[in-house]
Amino acid sequence: MADHYEVLGVSRDASPDEIKKAYRRLARELHPDVNPGADASERFKLVTHAYDVLSDPEQRQRYDMGGDSSPFGGDGAGFGGFGDIFETFFGGGGARAGRPRSRRERGQDALVRVTLDLGDVVFGTHRDIDVDTAVLCETCEGSCCQPGTQPATCDICHGSGQVQRTVRSLLGNVMTSQPCTTCQGYGTTIPYPCATCQGQGRVRARRTVSVDIPGGVETGLRLQLPGSGEVGPAGGPNGDLYLEVTVATHEVFSREGDDLLATLEVSMPDAILGTHTTISSLDGEVDLEVRSGVQSGDVLTIKGRGITPLRGGARGDLRVGVQVVTPTKLDAKERALIEDFAKKTKAPAPRLAQFHQGMFSKLRDRFRG
Structure with a gap:
């Protein structure tokens, strides 16, 4: 393979400006629009590839590894040579020799x-x-091509997607492979992109x-x-x-596992005497019986009116917590009736009861037990 410095006609210690000037001079001379000959076209490709490598400081440094007569390649380049050796033998750049990248890749999620x-x-x-x-x-x-056209085999790597060069190292001359910079490792170029x-x-x-x-x-x-x-x-x-x-949060129902939770406000007379009512669930109306003597915090369960489990099985339940509503405004007649009722029932004096945290704490504790 031709030496990149020889292709551009510059010395190995040429400055970036000298490399650029040499490339421009040769490009004007060999460009297919100026010089349509087959030999000129081939040389133009070599000149372009050589400039691509030498104009990039990192690629140029890698190319120069082992190029010096010193076994260490100067400035520690010999250690870079070791890197190329390890790449060659342990799955680095050399591992892809002869195997061009595929343009087809899986899309992102x-x-x-x-x-x-x-x-x-x-x-x-x-x-x-x-x-x-x-x-x-x-x-x-x-x-990726305009209709009627197709990808062209890369003239630099000849379809392999890799370019090879010889690197001097302490172990002797070693052939390494690197992705072709002309086709980006695909082995083909797209002359007429879609x-x-x-x-x-x-x-x-x-x-x-x-x-x-x-x-x-x-x-x-x-x-x-x-x-x-x-x-x-x-x-x-x-x-x-x-x-x-x-x-989204619902204004009436909440969720606990596969069960639905709701609160039913019951008037004090209905709580004492019991009543029958109809409530609206998320999938239609449901008849509900409130037994006499129901207490605030009691839970009325309606089977099979909850949520369908994600992995199948019977639906959850609709659990309705009772909240007895105590009237806040009474006229004289209503108050007299309540006072008379209190005297006859001889209700016990208010006292501290066991602490309950939340409307459904009693039910949850029972399930956990």
């Missing part, structure tokens, strides 16, 4: 947040969700994804939709789409 009403959680729901993501370019269908996607094989667009959200989901849960994320470069396989669920 996408995350969309969706807000549900508590009623949607009871049985599940269907949603059509708009997603802004990368989709396959319809013009080139992922080929104008629609700029040679990416995909474009940004909004699309609609239809999703069946199961019952029993809760805030923070992520649902995975395999293959519904963005399409990869060059028409690569789609990533996944994740739906992060948020369940």
Whole structure:
């Protein structure tokens, strides 16, 4: 392989300006628009590749490793040579020799947040969700090329995606491989990129994804939709789409596991005498009997009117906590009736009772026990 310094006609200690001037002079001389000959075209490619390497300080340093007559390559370059050796033998740059990169890569995953009403959680729901993501370019269908054209084999690496060079080291001359800077390791170039996607094989667009959200989901849960994320470069396989669920707060019902909780306000007469009423649940009306003598904090359970479990099984329950409402305004007649009732029942004096934290603490303690 031709030495890059010889190709540009400069010395190994040439300054960046000298390398740039040499490249410009040769480029004007060999450019296909000026010199259409086949030999000139081949030399122009070599000159361009040599300039790509020597104009980049890091690539030039790596290229110079082992180039000095000293076994250490000067300025510690010999240790860099060791790095190239290890890359060659232990899966570094040399491990990909002859194996060009694929332009087709898997697309990234996408995350969309969706807000549900508590009623949607009871049985599940269907949603059509708009997603802004990368989709396959319809013009080139992922080929990255203008219709009627195709990728061209790289003239520098001849389709391998790698370029090889000899490095001197303490162990002798070692052949190393590095990604070709002309084709970026793909082994091919795109002479005529698709104008629609700029040679990416995909474009940004909004699309609609239809999703069946199961019952029993809760805030923070992520649902995975395999293959519904963005399409990869060059028409690569789609990533996944994740739906992060948020369940909105309901003004009447709350949730505990698969059960629904609600509070029923009961007047003092109804609490004493008992009553029959109809309440509205999240999936229709329910008949509810309030027994006589019900106390604040008592819980009335309606079986099977809760939430459908996420992984299947019987629905949870609707648990209704009773709150006895004490009247705050009484007329003289009503007050006299209450006083007469108190005298006849001989109610005990107020006293401290066992502490209960919250409307449903008694029920929860029972379940935990």
